[in-house]
Amino acid sequence: MIGKETGAGRATKFTFLGLWLVFSLFPLYWITVTSLKAPGDIFSFPISYWPERFSLENYQGLFGKADFGTYLVNSLVVATVAGAVATAISTLSAYVLARFEFRSKSALLMAALVTQMIPSFIALGPLYLLMTDLRLVDNRLGLVLVYIAVCIPFCTVMLRGFFENVPDALEEAAMIDGLSRLGALLRVLLPVMRPGIVAAFIFNFVNCWNELFLSVTLMNSDANKTVPTALNGFISSFNIDWGSMSAAAVLTILPTMVLFAFASRHIVQGLTSGAVKG
Amino acid sequence: MSTTSRPDARTAPSVRKEGAPPGRGTAGGRRRREFTTRRGLVIAAFMAPAAVFVAVFTYYPMIAGSQMAFRNWNLTDLTDTSWVGWKNFTEVFTDPAWSTVVDNTLLWVVGSIVPQLVIGFAIALWLRRRFRFRGLYQALIFFPWAISGFLIGILFRWLFNSEFGVVNDLLQKAGLIDEPVAWLADPQTAMTAVLIANVWYGVTFFAIMILAALQSIPDELYEAAALDGAGKARTLFRITIPYIRVTLALTVLLRVIWIFNFPDLIFGMTGGGPNDETHIVTTWMIKITQQGDYGKASALGLLVVAVLLVFAVFFLLATRERRGGRGTTERGARA
Numbered sequence: 001m002i003g004k005e006t007g008a009g010r011a012t013k014f015t016f017l018g019l020w021l022v023f024s025l026f027p028l029y030w031i032t033v034t035s036l037k038a039p040g041d042i043f044s045f046p047i048s049y050w051p052e053r054f055s056l057e058n059y060q061g062l063f064g065k066a067d068f069g070t071y072l073v074n075s076l077v078v079a080t081v082a083g084a085v086a087t088a089i090s091t092l093s094a095y096v097l098a099r100f101e102f103r104s105k106s107a108l109l110m111a112a113l114v115t116q117m118i119p120s121f122i123a124l125g126p127l128y129l130l131m132t133d134l135r136l137v138d139n140r141l142g143l144v145l146v147y148i149a150v151c152i153p154f155c156t157v158m159l160r161g162f163f164e165n166v167p168d169a170l171e172e173a174a175m176i177d178g179l180s181r182l183g184a185l186l187r188v189l190l191p192v193m194r195p196g197i198v199a200a201f202i203f204n205f206v207n208c209w210n211e212l213f214l215s216v217t218l219m220n221s222d223a224n225k226t227v228p229t230a231l232n233g234f235i236s237s238f239n240i241d242w243g244s245m246s247a248a249a250v251l252t253i254l255p256t257m258v259l260f261a262f263a264s265r266h267i268v269q270g271l272t273s274g275a276v277k278g
Numbered sequence: 279m280s281t282t283s284r285p286d287a288r289t290a291p292s293v294r295k296e297g298a299p300p301g302r303g304t305a306g307g308r309r310r311r312e313f314t315t316r317r318g319l320v321i322a323a324f325m326a327p328a329a330v331f332v333a334v335f336t337y338y339p340m341i342a343g344s345q346m347a348f349r350n351w352n353l354t355d356l357t358d359t360s361w362v363g364w365k366n367f368t369e370v371f372t373d374p375a376w377s378t379v380v381d382n383t384l385l386w387v388v389g390s391i392v393p394q395l396v397i398g399f400a401i402a403l404w405l406r407r408r409f410r411f412r413g414l415y416q417a418l419i420f421f422p423w424a425i426s427g428f429l430i431g432i433l434f435r436w437l438f439n440s441e442f443g444v445v446n447d448l449l450q451k452a453g454l455i456d457e458p459v460a461w462l463a464d465p466q467t468a469m470t471a472v473l474i475a476n477v478w479y480g481v482t483f484f485a486i487m488i489l490a491a492l493q494s495i496p497d498e499l500y501e502a503a504a505l506d507g508a509g510k511a512r513t514l515f516r517i518t519i520p521y522i523r524v525t526l527a528l529t530v531l532l533r534v535i536w537i538f539n540f541p542d543l544i545f546g547m548t549g550g551g552p553n554d555e556t557h558i559v560t561t562w563m564i565k566i567t568q569q570g571d572y573g574k575a576s577a578l579g580l581l582v583v584a585v586l587l588v589f590a591v592f593f594l595l596a597t598r599e600r601r602g603g604r605g606t607t608e609r610g611a612r613a
Contacts, residue, residue, distance in 0.1 A: 013404045016404065017405075017415065049444075093329075108325070114583075115332065117582075119578075130334075130339060242436060256424040259424070260417075272490035
């Protein structure tokens, strides 16, 4: 194994790991506690680390005053559809990049890397004009199309890593048995790769769910807002209403945390294999 | 726990090529020779949907946006969008805010990357040996990654609140400060605060990447080092770091690109304030866009791309040389 571990070494290790865990989770704990305090208690001294009076008032306010339910549904629809379509499209491109050698391959990979280098704000103006021409401004379909394009590069690199871990003998055998390449991909490879594909979808979903700037630019009516846009609206005003904000933050974080808890192992694998080769 | 053993088993093969160039070997040569029109059609058909989406919704707006950098393009007056050469760039360089923005951007990138790398490396080393609940631990410290940069900014804005912030309360209880600090009202403490938030967010990524690479190092190397009587530090610098340097280099490169291009956290936490003193290039670009000066914002965006491209090329060249013999010759032969 990796050398002997001394008692002092173990103590240092677990102390440090413990401290980091506390540091990692504390902000999440704190925003949750804040959201569960009665609105008046948030601004009371001394600061209490546990809600003295449990209250769901902050949450009720979100669905009463602000139309937070609509925003959640919008985000859910847009992130699910865009995440799923982007995963499907990226599966095809990742497969080709993992299995074939061709001249423009490194150029395509470079093109994917460059998309990560360009600040999204450079594209916002022309994108808005393009979407106006397509009559897709303030339209959930429009946002879905844009999000698909945003997800594809990284998703492709991630899935390519998964494909490279599957021996190509698998689909070669299927093709000898008479399946077409697409058939072999769908019927033989996809079942083997299911964890990786689920991880890729979750990664896409979380990215779309969290996306702010494109959504702010393209969705201007209240009925079409996504959750991050609504959160942004909360801080645009002079004072932040920390009661509503904390409740909204918890509702935004919760779904993505649940998904990550499910798939973190596969996402980790996707990130490590994708980036080491990409 | 059965789950604890699995990440190793699954991540190890993917990084086993660590140290050696990711050679495509003989299989690649065979495939190339088998090239047929049919193969070309398959490649084209499978790549087409991705290419179309990225071309239409990413590259087209980016290219259209890039040419605005050389035009007078201001929302306040769209009747005159004439070509103005490098005027927008000179405006960027002569802006009084420019030097602050450059300093902040450097601080933001270096001040985020270095602690993220060091702490992430330490965590990865400590997670290498299996212990009970290690899988759970990894999942828990991975949670920050599920949150958007914007929301992280908001979370830490609340933590660092001057009156009701828990950071002040804890520091006062610990006796480290006497009076509450108005963290986000002073440019220097505000920069410290956004850096702390970004370190909180980014350490995990380094930890998981480095851990995966560590797990690819064969135990025999450590056994041999132990037989030779090498100490901990020597083992770390002579075996561990050289063995995983490719992953280290690529992770640092990827993170530099992302952090450079990551206005979300600062946007949510300080909005560039107080007095525009915590802007980095990309948050400043947001501000200029919001003011309607698309030409100047676009010039800034092109500067970011140029800096990152130059950085990426130099970084890859520098790290490739250190990879030594095999890597260079293989690439040389291909070029």
